[in-house]
Amino acid sequence: MIIKSANLETVCGVASVLPINDKPEIAFAGKSNVGKSSLINALLNRKSLARTSAQPGKTQTINFYNINDQFYYVDLPGYGYAKVSEAIKAKWGKMIEKYLRTSKQLKAIFLLIDIRHEPSGNDKSMYDWIVHQGFQPIIIATKLDKINRSQKDKQLKIIREGLEVTADTKIFPFSALTKQGREEIWDYIETICNL
Numbered sequence: 001m002i003i004k005s006a007n008l009e010t011v012c013g014v015a016s017v018l019p020i021n022d023k024p025e026i027a028f029a030g031k032s033n034v035g036k037s038s039l040i041n042a043l044l045n046r047k048s049l050a051r052t053s054a055q056p057g058k059t060q061t062i063n064f065y066n067i068n069d070q071f072y073y074v075d076l077p078g079y080g081y082a083k084v085s086e087a088i089k090a091k092w093g094k095m096i097e098k099y100l101r102t103s104k105q106l107k108a109i110f111l112l113i114d115i116r117h118e119p120s121g122n123d124k125s126m127y128d129w130i131v132h133q134g135f136q137p138i139i140i141a142t143k144l145d146k147i148n149r150s151q152k153d154k155q156l157k158i159i160r161e162g163l164e165v166t167a168d169t170k171i172f173p174f175s176a177l178t179k180q181g182r183e184e185i186w187d188y189i190e191t192i193c194n195l
């Protein structure tokens with residue numbers, strides 16, 4: 001995939017009207033700090049198009065990145081961020097759910113899970129919800145560079161078992177630091193978006 005252009009086209013907060021796009025959308029969901037924005041930057045070979053932070057809770061809006069005028073990457077706020085009030089968490093949750101439920105162009109929801117950790121209850125709920133909505137679930141196991149190579153298979157098994165994934169669920173190990181897994185993810189996206 002040759003990236004000719006990548007622009008943040010639409011930013012939606014809780015009070016915003018969601019855009020009606022006419023090109024495929026690919027969304028990235030997962031816990032705060034799991035690496036959603038970093039993944040988008042790595043896929044696009046851009047250092048800081050999507051804003052990232054070591055502090056969880058960086059992305060607080062739904063951000064639509066227009067790629068080559070061909071499709072969109074959609075960066076979502078993370079769940080499970082402790083520092084905001086329950087009321088705000090509920091509003092974000094509703095906003096994310098509304099987008100994922102109503103978008104006519106959403107082709108895939110990638111669920112990101114930190115490869116070092118067992119999936120949380122929120123991760124499991126998100127996985128089940130993706131399946132329930134009729135999407136083929138795809139997992140990205142992030143921060144691959146933070147474990148030894150020898151631990152990889154064991155950690156992937158913990159994720160599979162924690163989420164109780166179906167046998168055909170794809171799981172891509174990925175590192176935003178080393179870019180390992182980037183090509184495999186791109187190939188998959190090109191296939192589902194017919195690029």
Ligand code: GTP
Pocket residue numbers: 030031032033034035036037038039051052053054055056057058059060076077078079142143144145146174175176177
């Ligand atoms: P929210 O916007 O808060 O939901 O977080 P996010 O999921 O967008 O995470 P973000 O991309 O901002 O990354 C969080 C932190 O993890 C940052 O300090 C990143 O540099 C770091 N990070 C993300 N991916 C990787 C990775 O693959 N390897 C390593 N070592 N660090 C990573």
Ligand code: MG
Pocket residue numbers: 036037038051052058059075076077078
């Ligand atoms: Mg983010």
